[in-house]
Amino acid sequence: MVGRAVEKIGLPYEIEAARLSTLADLDILDTPPEHEFDTIVEIARRSFGCKIALVSLVDAHRQWFKAKSGLHACETPRGQAFCSYAILRDDLMVVPDATEDPRFADNPLVKGPPHMRFYAGMPLRVRGGRDDGASFAMGTLCIIDTVPRTLSPGDADMLRRLAKLVESLLNTRAALAVALKTESEHRTLLRRLDVTNRQFRQAERMTNIGSWTLTLADEGMEWSEQVYRIHGLPTGSPPPLDAALRFYPPRARADVAAALAHTIATGEPLDLETDFVNAQGEDRRVRTLGEVELRDGVPHALVGVFQDITERHRIEQALRRSADTDDLTQLANRARFNDMLARQMFAARRTNLPLALLLIDLDHFKTVNDRAGHRAGDMLLKAVAEQLTAPYLADCFAARLGGDEFVMIVTDEAMLADLPSLLRRLLADLRLPIAHGDAVIPVSGTIGAAFLDSDVIDASALLHNADLALYQAKNASRGTAAIFGRAGTITSADAADTQSRAA
Template identity: 50%
Template sequence: MNQSLEAARLDKLASFRILDTPAERDFDALTALAQRLLDCPIALLSLVDGRRQWFKSAQGMGHVRETPREQAFCAHTIYEDDLLLVEDALRDVRFGDNPLVRGDPRIRFYAGVPLRPHSDGFADDLPGLGSLCVIDTRPRRLSEDQLAILRDLAALANSLLRAHVSAEEARDLAELAEERANILDGQHRLLRQAEKLAGIGSWRLSLDERRMEWSEQVYAIHGLPVGAMPTLDEALDFFAPAEAVRIQDRLARAARLGEPFDFEAEITTADGRHRRVRSVGEIEFRHERPAAIVGVFQDVTERHLREEELRHSASTDSLSGLPNRASFEHRFAESLAAAEGNAEPIALLLIDLDGFKAVNDSFGHAAGDEVLKEMAAHMRVGCMANAFPARLGGDEFALLVTRPRDCADLENYVQKVLDRLQVMVRQDGEVRRVSATVGAVLTDGAILTPVELMRRADLALYQAKRHQRGSGRIFGVDAPIFRANVSAN
């Protein structure tokens, strides 16, 4: 026996994955047909491995499913080119002493055709995997027609073996597909959970059909039940009209230029809530041409609110609730630049509180804090409602006035501020009055820096304090300004 050929034969046999498999109706029908057509009591489809012959199908063998290889007639058949024919086993030197001849099933006649089904990766001329054979307990001969029938049935057996391995491979593929489907379904469940946890959904817009596809979380963000997919126009209706136009432009640029985008905007959900969302998109290519725009959609409302709170906290005086010095300086610089570009006036008022220290000393800092809060409240209403107030520190405030009519009559405006900024504090039968002194400056068309304007307003404030606390002074104007209910004396 050529060991390398035998090893290759056994590998080929293993590749069919048929040894020790259950009975199959097609194989049993084949051996039953051989039994009837050739009028033999026994018909077998046997497969020969390294130590035995195993019957995939057997007619007339009772419950016997295998025999030792060294006793098997088929172990000889697998090396034949065409078939092995033994008309009288007792007279054949190869089989006369075989236990299967001398004992049950008392074989006297044997005819078998080797089975060599094609298998990719293996030579077709390897020794057979087994045989299709018929057996009789008496000597006999087969006609040429009967031998042709046996060969035809063996060819059919080869086809059944190939069909078996194809079915096994199909089952493997089905199992693999099911396994992958289960994995994919599990991944999708995890993705949906992750999307829900992060407030992120995915979307796709096909460029040919202009059809939207949303994940479950995108529906949730819009306040919609999962169901019919909205059109692009319906999706854009959740945004303000101007924002919808900008989004259409982004989509067009992405489709035309392959330009990705990343933006945040406000939407009004189907149930009337206002949400801040972030949308990120990029082109999906198919066959080297743009096929769709894909991206993610995230509810960033909470993050946006936290950022706004942080910005507000960083720019707001915690006690008064007014903008702080840093915020005021930023706003002052922006407003001054805009005013110079538009040739519009700006007025700056610096405000010190009079009597504030006496309240702190007499009634305590808690009372002083209440004075600051009340003064801040006054700066948000009345004549100051259209100005930008800020607390610079301690009892120092600033007021940025940009409304043209207030700037045009700045003296009257300062008098209204003096009238408004008054607080009476009563405690334990004592009364303290807190008022304001104001220094103001008006831009006169000259290009001035914020520092210079602050310097001029501060100088005006100093002059007002020297003249009389509770009064006001405009830089460059000699006449002081008093509250309406206070005389110049």
């Protein structure tokens, strides 16, 4: 059986026999999970954003996973293992798209669960007991995804570094069996363990991820150095659980406590992203992942990783703001308005509270662009945005739909109780005459307003009603407002006098 397996992956029998002997000497197959290996695969999966990360060891007839993240299976047949090919290499093996690779296109792991498409595996070499000091690939540290991907040179280097950490752990284990024979070899083992620990701490610093353990019986905490660093605390004894929770703002604290209780009660993995305040009072963003560790079938502890994701969160928030914001006025754009209107309408109906929608058109905007130039037009749009975000409108939501069209959602009960007064004030604020040479271009806003009532079935209907009111106001006179379903138009108190002087 060993001979057939060797023939399939192309290793000479003598080398494969020595490799399997070295693997057996490690005494690692079918051993319980170990914190160091588990942390490294979690770091790998999070760092590269992949679905799965594994420490895979290739036996005669199977590949067995010493550590895994994102996969339930403990082993697969060797004939299906991508790692059987990776251990033949001296360096990283990358498969960008398994469906395009004739070696793997028909593989059950590609055609069925876990539907592998991308694979990158770095061989893990361990020194054997032979006099020539030869080393053999026991398996790989690999990352897997369900979509095609490429691996940048920087990511490839990071995967190699993490694989070196796993190799250090494996070689330390191999050295232990030999080092027990003599005191000299024992000192060598200690030095290697120190190097491994320093490399492990370096990996935590590089990825800003620390590891933690919470013992359930006494709520005792164990933290790696990076967890202390994220908290802004000196390395030592971690605080008790209730003190550790005080690093979270009140609302986030309740979420963390509830998530911990849920994981302990159900065994479901913990994955929570929250706000956080370190010991220096700095606002941070962190992600906590954890799972239940069983002992004799009984929950014994929670083990997991803790990551400072502040910079990533800031970038994501900036990208989200960019996608939702009109670049010129910094108001919300049409997409953000559509989302907000749906949310506000749902909330208003659920709570039975009022809501009104205001459509605003600028009058003479084209004249400003034609006569004073587009720079003057842009400055006018920014001035309108300032008026629509004035302090008294802080509870309203304003957006630019495009061109000279703006919109506002009003939910303030006091404002809606006297909507005509709000419209008069807005009409006055939106009279923004533009001086051009010896002339003045009168600029005003015309507004159509509509209430959310029982006849409005959706956002489109509410927009339609506001548009009809806007049409009514425009037909009456520029610089006025109309409310859908009500006769007459609204003019600001001093509009006629101001427009007369501007003319």
